[in-house]
Amino acid sequence: MTERRMQEPSFLILTALAAAPLHGYGIMAEVASISVGRVRLRAGTLYAALDRLRTDGLIEVDREDVVDTRLRRFYRLTPDGAARLAAEAELLRRNADAAVLRLRLAGGAS
Amino acid sequence: VTASTPGGLERRYRRLLAWYPPAYRRENEDEMLGVLLAGSAGRHRPGPAESADLVLGGIRIRARYAVRSFSDSSAAEALAVVSLLVPVLLLAGAAPGIHEIAWWLRYDGVGANFLLTFPAAPVWAGWLVAGILGLLGRRRAAAVAALLAAGALSVELTLHPQDSLLAPAQVTPWVLLSLLGAIAAAASPGARRGLSRLGAVRYGVLVLTSVLVVASQLWRVHYAMALWLLPVAVILACRPTTRTGRRVLALLALPGTAYLVILRDDRAGWGTSYGLSAAVVLALAGLLWTVAVRRRPGLKRGTSRA
Numbered sequence: 582m583t584e585r586r587m588q589e590p591s592f593l594i595l596t597a598l599a600a601a602p603l604h605g606y607g608i609m610a611e612v613a614s615i616s617v618g619r620v621r622l623r624a625g626t627l628y629a630a631l632d633r634l635r636t637d638g639l640i641e642v643d644r645e646d647v648v649d650t651r652l653r654r655f656y657r658l659t660p661d662g663a664a665r666l667a668a669e670a671e672l673l674r675r676n677a678d679a680a681v682l683r684l685r686l687a688g689g690a691s
Numbered sequence: 692v693t694a695s696t697p698g699g700l701e702r703r704y705r706r707l708l709a710w711y712p713p714a715y716r717r718e719n720e721d722e723m724l725g726v727l728l729a730g731s732a733g734r735h736r737p738g739p740a741e742s743a744d745l746v747l748g749g750i751r752i753r754a755r756y757a758v759r760s761f762s763d764s765s766a767a768e769a770l771a772v773v774s775l776l777v778p779v780l781l782l783a784g785a786a787p788g789i790h791e792i793a794w795w796l797r798y799d800g801v802g803a804n805f806l807l808t809f810p811a812a813p814v815w816a817g818w819l820v821a822g823i824l825g826l827l828g829r830r831r832a833a834a835v836a837a838l839l840a841a842g843a844l845s846v847e848l849t850l851h852p853q854d855s856l857l858a859p860a861q862v863t864p865w866v867l868l869s870l871l872g873a874i875a876a877a878a879s880p881g882a883r884r885g886l887s888r889l890g891a892v893r894y895g896v897l898v899l900t901s902v903l904v905v906a907s908q909l910w911r912v913h914y915a916m917a918l919w920l921l922p923v924a925v926i927l928a929c930r931p932t933t934r935t936g937r938r939v940l941a942l943l944a945l946p947g948t949a950y951l952v953i954l955r956d957d958r959a960g961w962g963t964s965y966g967l968s969a970a971v972v973l974a975l976a977g978l979l980w981t982v983a984v985r986r987r988p989g990l991k992r993g994t995s996r997a
Binding site: 605629 | 726740
């Protein structure tokens with residue numbers, strides 16, 4: 582059975598966490614940076630995605646800090662999360678390569 | 692604290708976070724507030740888009756929590772068992788039609804046009820497809836097939852009972868069972884989960900009992916007796932001593948009662964002399980139920996299984 586495709590916010594969150602653990606606000610900033618400002622996650626969307634990714638075992642809590650009496654929780658990729666991100670990235674790359682190749686062929690034929 | 696102060700902004704955020712489940716808030720509210728306030732950039736109240744995003748996020752997580760808690764519950768286990776059983780039990784409902792097909796095949800050889808003798812065959816076959824998909828673990832496909840089959844069967848039996856060779860008075864249990872099966876297939880973790888809960892041996896016994904009902908219809912031998920085997924086999928296979936078993940029987944009670952009623956229907960040709968048998972079966976079910984309910988988990992070793 583084929584695995585369901587990952588939604589873009591989940592993909593970008595996993596990508597943001599691929600290099601190092603980040604806290605919620607850090608993830609939002611990193612996602613905006615990765616997508617060159619195209620995707621700006623709001624808190625409701627971010628935490629719904631984090632809840633699902635934690636349930637699926639793709640991310641986990643790395644550590645918790647308290648800054649100005651406020652809890653700050655850092656998240657990191659799990660090995661399953663890294664594998665899933667790699668698989669998804671490979672799939673996107675293959676699709677993108679195929680699209681570019683066909684466009685090039687179509688351009689050459691015209 | 693007024694709405695124009697930072698404290699007012701925090702209070703407004705907390706009010707929006709009330710859309711989230713209490714358990715989720717206990718774990719995440721402080722962290723979310725930190726993120727929201729860090730991104731508020733001098734604003735004094737949440738914007739409409741941000742408010743809508745928080746409300747939708749809360750509803751989404753509430754729905755997810757509800758699904759999680761339901762799929763971990765014994766009610767979900769019971770529905771999974773029901774979704775496993777219904778396609779098998781419906782075999783008995785199709786028995787008169789299967790008999791006609793066999794009869795025509797044997798004596799007239801018009802098997803290629805069996806729809807003339809059993810016009811509702813494709814509708815009943817829809818449940819066969821749903822049952823097979825469920826056993827293959829295709830939960831979503833099985834649920835869709837079950838919903839379509841239940842709708843088609845309910846309409847067909849209600850409008851044209853004769854297409855299934857049933858009298859109008861005989862259709863009620865099959866319609867109820869079909870609708871229950873569709874709900875169970877759509878709302879439960881699926882027939883595979885039901886199979887692991889019920890056990891292959893008990894499931895096999897039920898399949899054999901349904902096949903026996905069909906076979907006895909084909910041979911016209913002890914058909915009425917075979918029909919009585921079905922509720923007895925269901926009660927025994929579902930293990931009323933377990934909580935899941937009791938829930939399965941409770942779910943099947945409505946179509947089961949309608950089934951017992953039609954067994955006494957003269958027009959069914961199944962005879963009224965089995966009224967005593969009906970009373971015995973109901974009394975047996977009641978006795979098992981009473982015994983099961985009195986045996987609370989924990990009172991006796993080994994009875995804590997769901």
